Structure formats: C-alpha cells, structure tokens
Amino acid sequence: MELAAIFISAVLVQNFVLYYFLGICPFLGVSKKIDSAFSMGLAVTFVMSITAVVSWLINNLILIPFGLDYLQIVSFILVIASLVQLVEMFIRKISPPLYQALGIYLPLITTNCAIMGLALIAALNEYSFVETVIFGFSSGIGFTLAIVLIAGIREQLDLADVPEPLKGAGIALIVAGIMALAFNGFIGMLT
Amino acid sequence: MTEILISIITMTALGFLFSVGLVFAYKKLKVEEDPKIEQVSEALPQANCGACGYAGCRAFAEAVAKGEAEVNGCPVGGEDVTSEIANILGIEAPEVVKQLARLHCRGTHEAAKDKGPYIGISTCHAAHLIGGTKQCSFGCLHSGDCVRVCPFDALHMGEEGLPVVDEDKCTACGKCVDACPRNLFELHPVSQEIIVFCRSLDRGAASRKACKNACIACGICARACPEAIVMENNIAVITDYKKISPDKIPEIEKCPTDAIGRLHKDTNEEEKEEEKKEDEG
Numbered sequence: 209m210e211l212a213a214i215f216i217s218a219v220l221v222q223n224f225v226l227y228y229f230l231g232i233c234p235f236l237g238v239s240k241k242i243d244s245a246f247s248m249g250l251a252v253t254f255v256m257s258i259t260a261v262v263s264w265l266i267n268n269l270i271l272i273p274f275g276l277d278y279l280q281i282v283s284f285i286l287v288i289a290s291l292v293q294l295v296e297m298f299i300r301k302i303s304p305p306l307y308q309a310l311g312i313y314l315p316l317i318t319t320n321c322a323i324m325g326l327a328l329i330a331a332l333n334e335y336s337f338v339e340t341v342i343f344g345f346s347s348g349i350g351f352t353l354a355i356v357l358i359a360g361i362r363e364q365l366d367l368a369d370v371p372e373p374l375k376g377a378g379i380a381l382i383v384a385g386i387m388a389l390a391f392n393g394f395i396g397m398l399t
Numbered sequence: 400m401t402e403i404l405i406s407i408i409t410m411t412a413l414g415f416l417f418s419v420g421l422v423f424a425y426k427k428l429k430v431e432e433d434p435k436i437e438q439v440s441e442a443l444p445q446a447n448c449g450a451c452g453y454a455g456c457r458a459f460a461e462a463v464a465k466g467e468a469e470v471n472g473c474p475v476g477g478e479d480v481t482s483e484i485a486n487i488l489g490i491e492a493p494e495v496v497k498q499l500a501r502l503h504c505r506g507t508h509e510a511a512k513d514k515g516p517y518i519g520i521s522t523c524h525a526a527h528l529i530g531g532t533k534q535c536s537f538g539c540l541h542s543g544d545c546v547r548v549c550p551f552d553a554l555h556m557g558e559e560g561l562p563v564v565d566e567d568k569c570t571a572c573g574k575c576v577d578a579c580p581r582n583l584f585e586l587h588p589v590s591q592e593i594i595v596f597c598r599s600l601d602r603g604a605a606s607r608k609a610c611k612n613a614c615i616a617c618g619i620c621a622r623a624c625p626e627a628i629v630m631e632n633n634i635a636v637i638t639d640y641k642k643i644s645p646d647k648i649p650e651i652e653k654c655p656t657d658a659i660g661r662l663h664k665d666t667n668e669e670e671k672e673e674e675k676k677e678d679e680g
Contacts, residue, residue: 270409279406283413290417294424301428312454372528 211342213398214335218346221395224322225354226388228329231322235355236380238313245359246352248313253348255292255317256326260344263287263327264337284327292318322351354391358383435464435487442483444475448550450572463488474498475551475570498571498586500553500564505596505612505657506538507559512609527580534609537599539583545575591640593651597658600632607656614658623650628659635659 222228225235231252238248263284271279296314300307307314317323326347330340361383370379440460447455451472453462462468463484470488471481477497485491517532519525523544526532531540541560553568554575562575566589576584583598595614599606603615616633627642628635628651635658637643643651652660 266413270413274405274409276406276409279410282410286410286413286417290421293421297424297428300430304430 211339214339214342215346217398218343219350219353220391221398223350223354223391224325224347225351226384226391228322228325229388230325231320231351232384234313234316234320235351235358235384236377239355239359239362239380242356242359242363244313245355249348249352249355251313252317252320252322252351253345255288255295255323256348256351257341257344258291258295259284259288259323259327260330260340260347262291264330264335264340267327267331268337280328280331281324284324288323288327289318322347354387358387361387433464436460438487439463439484442476442480442487443473444480444570446475446550446572448475448572448574450474450570450574475572477570497589499566499569499589500571500573500575500584501587501594501662502539502562502564502583503585503594503596503598504537504539504561504581504583506533506535506610507561507612508541509559510611511535511538511613523578524580531581535599535601535606535613537581537597537601538610538613540581544578544580545584548574548578550574587640592661593637593640593643593648593659594662595635595637595659597634597656600634602633606633612657615656617655619653619655620651620659623647623653 218224224230225232234248234252239245266283266287267280271277271283292315296307299314326344330343333343335343358380362380365379365383374382436457437460440457443456443460445456449455451459451468451474453459453468459468459472463470463472470484470490473480473484511533512535514530514532514534517526517529519529521542523540523542526540526542530536531538533540539561541556543554543556543562545562546554546556550572551568551570553565553570554562555565557563571586573586576582576586578584581598587594596612597606597610597614599610599613601609601613603617606613607615614634616630616635618630618635620635621628621630624643624647627639628637630636648661654660
C-alpha cells in the first residue's frame, strides 16, 4: 500500500515537472513533437531509475555511516555525470538505433535538475531501498506523462490562432501553468 | 581537521572509483566509427549554422560519410571545403555555385517616407508587429535583426539605413533570410546581375508616394526582356535570370525608380564614364 502511494504520488500528485517545477528545460525545449518528447521521457525514466538506485547505495553505505551527509550534493553530481556517460556508451554499443533516437537528449540529462532533485528528495524522505527504486521509476513515468501531454497540446497549438506576441515559449508557459494547476487537483487523492 | 580529511579522502576515492569504472567501460564498449566522419568533420567550417539542413557540422559529416548528403552540401565552406571532402571520400568534386544574400529593398531613410516615429523595442520583429515605421508596409524596418543574426559578421547597417552585405564574408548561410520579418533577403548566385530591389505589392501610385525607389509596375523592364521578367501583383518578377542577355541590361535599367537593375551599377557606370573620357582623350 505504501509503495502504491509513492507511485501515485510521484506520477500524479508530486509530479517532478508540475509540482516541484524541476526539469523545465527539457519540458519546454523538447516538447514540440510527441515522438521526441516520448523519447526524452524514456531516457529520463531510464537515468532516473538507475540514479535512484546508485545514489541510495552511496548515500546509505558510504555517506551516512561516515557521517558525511553534507557531501550529498557533490557526490550525487558525480554519480549522475558518470552514470549518464556509462549509459550513453552502453546504449551506443548495444542499440545504435536507440542511440540515434535519443541523440542529444541523453547527454543533456546530465545537467537536468530533475535527476538531482530526485536523488536529494529520496535521501531527504529517508526511503528504503525498494521505496527508492519505485520512487525513481515512477518519477520518470511522471516526467514522461507531463512532457508527452504538453507535446500533444503544443502540436494542436501550432494550428490554433495564437496572438502573435504569445507564439512559441509564451503560450507554452501558459499551458504549463494551467497543467500544473490541473495536476494540483490530484492532491486530494492521498489524504 | 579529521572531518576535512575524511571528506577529501571519500570524495577522491569516489571520483577515482567512477573514473576507473568509466575507463574500463570505455574500453569494453568502444564503438568503431567510420574514420571518414572525423576527417570530413575536421574539414568543415565548424560554424554549426545549420545552413546545410542538418543539426550541425557533425551531423552533416555523418550524412556525407554515409552518402546521404551531397559533397557540396555545405554552402558556407564553398569550393575549398567541397574539394577537400571530395578528396577524403575519393570522388570528383561537383561544381559549386557561390551564392550571396541580397536585400530586396532600396527604401533608404531618404527614399522611403516615414509614417511616424517609432518608440519601442528596437527590433524589426517588434516594429513589424505594429505595422512598421514607413508608409511602405513591405520594406526594410532599419532595426537590423539581420545584422544581429549574421554569424559571419557579413552584414552591417549602412549610412542610408539599409543593411549592406559584405560579399567577401557572406557565405549564404541563410540566417538573414529567416530573420527578416518582411522576407527581404533572398539568396542569389553571384552571377545573377539583375535584381528587383523592391517587394511592394501596392499599386503604382501608392508605391511611388511611399518610396522613391519602389517598383511602380510600369512594365518597362518586362517589355525590354519579356522572356525573363513578368509583372505579377504590381511588381516585377524575374522568372529566369539566365535568360537575361547582357545587351538587354541597359534597357532594363531604364527603370524610372531604380527598383530593378544591377547592384553595382554605380561603380560600373563610373568605369564606363572613365572609359569614355579616355576614348575622347
């Protein structure tokens, strides 16, 4: 039951993009087409799941036993940067078509604050190992959901009669704001 | 003190661990790549301007190495780069037609009449949104969006208020073509001498009232060279510049408003006058 709550919370209620406002850069930058938005979502989910596991290991096996909590941010940066490198090499070797599809998005994830936020929030909530795994994966799903939704809306917006000064980023930000309000409505689900 | 030591040691150890891991992973997972990609990439200008239609120089190099893109696909590099790429791939270099960006407007501060003063964000796009500052709603807005967007420093604002193309620096990347809210730039081969310097679709009388150098659709040029120039929507349109024979140029340049003609007419004419003087002398 606890795990289901974490899952629903990360996907809908405390969605990384629409609740914490983390990872706005790819959310606006890669949301012009559903296809690429979905690829980006998958790449983020992938990296988030792995980051959650490795950062939990480092946090609970090295940092906390030695009383080095204050090194969390630095070591998480290290974890994320190395992991993305590793994942990139791995995908390139195993599946060149997937590597092509993800393209520039993969290295871009290194500097994505949503990943960093995930590692820090998981540490802050003192999740157990299983909880962290679920949290990482479902946060990625939440990100994918948000980015695919806005990509669908933006594809429609291309055909809509948008006032000239609001075209592009302007209307996208307004849509993002309305989406965040709508997702806030899910807060009642968990209380 | 010990705390500092511990943290330094931990971070160093972690960093070392990850770097060793990455080095091993790199050795294990290394992907052999076509060496041509690297070579072609080095030959390219590395401006990443996207004029070739690919995401950047690297993406273009990959496409060339695969044979998906033409060897002469990089308009910025021109002939030198094309022959270099052709060398790398071991094929004959096709001919490159050098193109330049040309401004299709002669509405200088003096020639084009103002509608009123413009106070606001000084970009052409902003000015265009409220209809511009000139009576002519097709001409240059003088705020220099094109100058700012040019990655090769080939555009600068002339004294008369129109952007001037530096022909040596212009690489025909097409950024100014996209930047101009009134689509006044177009890429033309260097060999094209005759250009229509106006985009006004207003009727003759209205055009003339708004700008001294506007095309008034009188049709003199179209009658002089009907196989290459036609009148459409109150403006002269060059359908095929190759059909303009050099002996028709003086006829075409009888244009009463200078809206069509050679870009470098002035210098040519000075030369001619000098020649005349020499002949007389």
